[in-house]
Amino acid sequence: MFDPRDSRVYYAACTRVCSTGLQRACPHTSDTDNTSHHAGTRRDIIRCRVMVEYAGEARMQDDIRAEAAQYYDANPTIPDDRAFYTARLPSAAASVLELGCGTGRVLLPLAAACGSIYGIDRSPAMLARCFQKLQAAGMPPTKARAELGDMTNFVLGRRFDVIIAPYRVFQLLETDPQVDGLFRCVRAHLAPGGTCILNVFHPQGGFEHVRQEWRTATEVCLWEATVDGVRLRCDERRARFDPEKHTLYPELIYRRAVGDAWIEDAVLKIPRRCYAPEAFERVIREYGFRIVQRWGGYAGERYGEGPELVVQFSG
């Protein structure tokens, strides 16, 4: 069982390659045995192997976001859901758990509006960015903290009023055992009367439509942005589609401009398991939860009519 509190067991074989202050934000600050620091390197990268459990078996895995993490906050296409999640807080004293908190995009603004927030994420590189922001905001750990953890298998020893997993985190669970694990952990960590909100994108037009799109355009530009004077972009290579599992396998290719050329910095290969509106509700009900409310997006869209599927449920 993955227990984020027992971090020494799970932080291992970490090699940091830093040019700036990332080493201070790295969760392995106190672990000097397995680290190496090369000052003056071009990019800030945290390479780390973390222990993950897959189908009941523990194994070491690289942080697949080690390099892609530096691009995450530049993405201008992430729907602005922060006001939405803030509005779902039952009170200013509410305790919140964020699964897959990443760089703290939602965790930080929510921290200012709730009693306390706890984030877990499997990527040390994403977490390092979150730690930097928490530190810069002077956020006390009693108010907001984030730790390494697997949302399909964790024990925090406490319960929360609200559990969230913003920006389609649920779709990263490719297998049924992973989905089982998430719902089991949600149930174990929801306070009496508490609710959980999960979100996936809405495959408008159905899977066949999505599949056709993937066949006709095999690589598309998802976004371009300029950050600190550097032009960045992300292209999606539509590598594979599994019609049985309703899962897309995009490869996100992150590039930055140097003169007229685009230099490839990182490739992030992820699963994106898709749910039709009815199927998403059905899976939540199948795990014995009661649906409280549902939305089709963050701008008042009706469920099944907007770009997102967002469902709030209780135990």
Ligand SMILES: C[S@@+](CC[C@H](N)C(=O)[O-])C[C@H]1O[C@@H](n2cnc3c(N)ncnc32)[C@H](O)[C@@H]1O
């Ligand atoms: C699309 S990002 C979302 C980040 C954040 N929730 C937001 O809205 O900006 C997905 C995050 O989920 C994390 N993640 C993926 N699988 C996970 C798992 N099994 N346990 C914990 N975190 C996971 C990734 O490391 C990544 O930071």
